[in-house]
Amino acid sequence: MGQFATGVAVVSAAGRGPAVGMTINSLASLSLEPPLISLAVGHASNTWPQIRQQPGFSINILSSQQQALCRAFATPSGRRFSDVDWTLSEHGTPIISGVLAWLHCEIEHEYAVGDHWLVASRVIAARNNSSASGLIFFRSGFRTVGPLLTEGADGTRHASGD
Template sequence: MERLIGPDAFRDVLGRFASGITVVAALDDGEPVGFACQSFASLSLDPPLVMLAAGRTSVSWPRIERAGRFCVNILAAEQQEVCRSLGRSGADKFAAVPWRVSEHGTVRIDGALAAVECELRAVHEAGDHFLATAEVVALDAREDGSPLLYFRSRYAAGAF
């Protein structure tokens, strides 16, 4: 099938949809593993389900999938450095990121605007990504703060 839409145009137009930034994180063999993720959304109220997309080339995703439980940490406006740390590949991404293990055995990022702890339910192939659905097992949120947003390939802080 011939492609009618190139990746540059796709990225440019869809980059106009502001999205929140999350860190999807888990424990694997006692070590924190995670990645920055824009592709996250609520899916169902009954049962409480969420969905996220992980790139096929992600080194972190197979470890999170193996763990079966993870936390989606919704980043606050002041957490750009956390996003940068968890958005890169390679070395210990958590070295400068304050985190703790939750009572459900997931990785919570200190200072996050909200935390959504999940159990993985299904993973589907979706182009150059995997689409994962998960059931929410615990929730927590700060009473204050604004979200870290991504718009047109740049960080933006929402003032709410």
């Protein structure tokens, strides 16, 4: 699957204990009405059981400036949030500063599929930072994606939102 470029995100939750999170790159839109997304998490994950027991979780879609953060949340550690700037959303889930966008989700269904959990989740809230560039994982390395360029009537090119 290394030939397939994916976005990169951190799934995070906070309950009675410290905030927990993990890097994922298997994230997809499932439905617009109702708004649903899917993610896949390996059965071997030590973090997913802590996240799934919470009433909701955040998907922090990483920006091009967050490669180190991506790696930190991808390695086994109990203190991934210790050196990260973050706040709790109005829903009580961790939002990492500087992300491209974030979603607050609640689990609708969870299926055991091969060696992963396929998790269908309802999107309760979403926010974006349109000025940031996206982080892409492709062929075992990081790439970035900037704003969409559009051509004006005069032939000049502009980043979307300009």
